[in-house]
Amino acid sequence: MRRKTVSQGLPPNMIRRVRKLKSGKTWESYYYTGRNADGKPVEIPLGKDINAARRKWAELECMKIPADTTLMRLIFDRYELEVIPGKAPATQKENLRQLGILRKIFDGAPIDAITPQIVAQYRDQRGRQAATGANRELALLSHVWNMAREWGYTAGENPVRGVRRNKERPRDYYADDAVWDAVYGHASPELRDAMDLAYLTGQRPADVMKMRWADIQDGALEVRQNKTARYLRILLDGEDGRRTELGQLLDRIRGRERKIRSMYLVATPEGVPLNRGTLRLRFTLARQKAADALAEQGNEALAQRVLGFQFRDIRPKAASETDLNHASKLLGHTDRQITQTVYRRVGETVLPTR
Template sequence: MAPRPRKKGNHGLPPNLYPNGRAYRYRRPDTGTWHGMGTNKQEAIKAAKILNAELAAPGDLVAGVLGTQCTMGQFLDSYEADVLPHRDLAKATLDLYAVRIRQIRAALGEAPVDQITIRHVARFLDGLTARASNQARALLVDVFAHAIAKGLCQDNPAAATMARIEKKQRKRHTVEGIAAIRAKAEPWLQNAIDLALVTAQRREDILNMKFEDVRDGALYVVQSKTKRHTDAGWLRLPLTPALQEIIARCRDNIASPYLIHRKPDRKVKKDGHWTKVDNRYLTRAFKAARDDAKCYAHLSEEEMPGFHELRATSLHLYKKAGKDGQAIAGHASGKMTRNYEADHDDVVWKEAIADLDISKIRG
């Protein structure tokens, strides 16, 4: 469809530049805001042409209009369907990718892949926080690498951008702070907090723990983030009194296969059972209890530690108590080899002792 012809009074002016009495004004195509351009017609035209070149969306280019190239949105469909499923990524990682892909679609989805420039990518990344920007950049670098391999473009504009420096903002939990949060938490969240402290496991691994994983006098944990890479991802935690007491508390009147579970308002089957708590709900519930406890009122919202920081606190407390936090965390050394191979099903479990004393936190 041909563009709408300009009015007689605008004849000879580039797109987005309009007369305003004796002066001229420019309407930004991306925001719709108006900007005065002075009374000199030639200077206004020159500035408008520069602004049009800077602000034009990549999808507005001729080839994009003709539909002769694959758009970023179309290629992301292929990337999600053909690339990501074969990487055996943890659900939490896939959820994060889904968020970043939605952001990329919104900013660059209509643009032909081979017409996205470094400036387009940089402008998109600049609108995100440092952490989100670096995550989106890493994903875009991989997306463009696959696009190059398919012959859809020749360059990787994302790789030419600079990663941003991420300043660690979240502070570490204090024993007093965790105790105050735990006091405001529902029983299932208290169990999750205690498991996080005693086992030093990640949020997703805690939520994936099942009663059937308790056998032969131990809790068996397959760490979702590392199980495909090192022996440290397969842990056998003997049932110490501290661990056994938490597991006993997890057995309540709600029939659930998961240690950490709750009865939702509506039965919606997800990830295997309707009682399962998902990552986002746990994060929100912990934040609500933390805000209710008002234990970190002196910190900004960005500095307040969340559920994720319980793992770091646990490892710190293990070290302070003179115990081996490295083993229970599942941190791998350079000498560790893969425990799981495509033709090898005999798992060797790495044993670690989960016996942190959290009596001061429980009260």
Template sequence: MATLTKTSAGRWKAVVRRQGWPTSSKTWRTKRDAEDWARRTEDEMARGVYQNRAPAERLTLSSAIDRYLSEVTPTKKESTQAAEKVKARKLSADLGQYSLVAITPDVVAAYRDRQLANNKSRDTVRLQLALLSHLFEIAIKEWRIGIWSNPCRAVRTPKPGKARDRRLSSDEERKLLSAAQSQSNPMLGLMIRLALATAMRAGEIQRLRRCDVDLNRRTALLRDTKNNQSRTVPLTTNAVRALRTALDNPVRPIDCDLIFFGEPGREGIRRGFQYGPGWKRATRDAGIADLRFHDLRHEAVSRLVEMGLGDQEVAAISGHKSMQMLQRYTHLRAEDLVHRLDALDSSTAADADNDYRGVEAPIAETRP
């Protein structure tokens, strides 16, 4: 049953008590609003669907993002944590003042449209909405703060952008390696060679340890991968040469097992070599534009396919779990395919000649 009382400030407080439900109360500016809320609350309790929305009304998106970053984000990989913090800052700056109940599908759709109008890429906006959607899922399922539904589910997300098809030409590879080797730290050049030979991700190379590499068997065990499944990568002679050079680094700390090691951070923990600054210098000195370190993985996968390896073989090396993703990483040059087609044509023509060789020409039929 609802009870309405007028406060000393001139506002109306509605209190709803019903057996089997916790007492619920809310203060309104007018008596009409308090009566409407009390009637609606009693009806929801009678139908067994009442949910206290007060926590969601008080909690702003900015505060929810802070809680998400402190409770949920630390459970993810370091690279994912850094990326989420960047996306969270943008969401908080634009929508942080809204309470969670005020973020409706219309608000989310308007945010999406503003971002796209500001020339943000479709992938950037799609990932921002994915983070926002997961925050609401956590708020509904774990925090239980009084939200009925996830507003992001009712909003169309941008389609993924076109896959990068950046290939590294032989001339660019030569210039890039030359620029990398001219730097004081040789590890960048070795990482580039290893990435082109194995299709490893940058993070996988950074986390590679001496105990994971067997140069005699020519294998490298990757324990910590993007999809959380370890895999063993075969090593080419170029990969073995790069790893052997890195292992023989004379300045390697005795207590460090990382093959490509960096300097200790503020907390005294030594992590993998941070290639970013050196990569920027190397690409600038080599005069190469629009090339990312991750493009080396694309290049390596494409080269494996051009060598004639099957999809399953390439996927076993690269770690792709679906043929669709493998296809997004594979970009074959038409000029390279021309040479392979010529080789097939030559072999086909030779087989045809062999089929007809030794067969006597039919004798022309003559009339008497």
């Protein structure tokens, strides 16, 4: 079928071609019409997106790009469609939430109308409600802006760059042995396995939940971290040939009688692997039982400390209870300063002056 040419509502020298495909779908694309040096008519493809086509048309006509083709709403839409799906599931969910917050402020603004002063105002106003959240949203806005520049929406400098962030205070909760033992004593077998694995490997909860028996290769537990994609091999035997505590833990889990054998290291007696939700439920239940028992014993101070314990605090506990160099390698950090600043939650042990 011959393509239909439509130019109504379009700028001069710009046309839209429409074609009905055999599949029943409608194909359409935009073109710039002009003449070459010899005076012969030529058509330059502008793409299928009307806003992108109008920007290219403006460049060819040496005119200012129409402001309504560079609205942040359009850029957010494209980022949500093309960039976010390539991220990890948890990151996708968080980015979509952050994007919803950013849209309320920036959706109707042309990209070049956003200045560092406007970004700073957003930081201050949003920071009164959630200082850390505002920082994460600005980081996302910065990435959106960089992608928009690659896509041709702007040639300007990133207005987020150079704008200082809200001051953040890293979480400093330390789960000492009293807190650990209290929760561990009320934990189900699969929760104990998860706690032990998290402590002995120093890995994030998501990385612990996905550990499988197939990950044990050549005397080591192989880990690929979700967040950084970094590979680690955590040895199951020491240099003296004796089993490490991690190796002993895996032997104990493997030797436990189960109704159904699971592919995953952390699973219920029925062979069902734990996920983020079931881990949280089990941990919350054990923590509450431990706090209630301590309260009944009159130990309110420890009960309150137990209630502040979160599963994510196990990774800093692991980092705090070994030397800094080993902790940095175990956690998969390339910079020991990150381990020291964010994850080490006990001070250095020193002697007094005398």
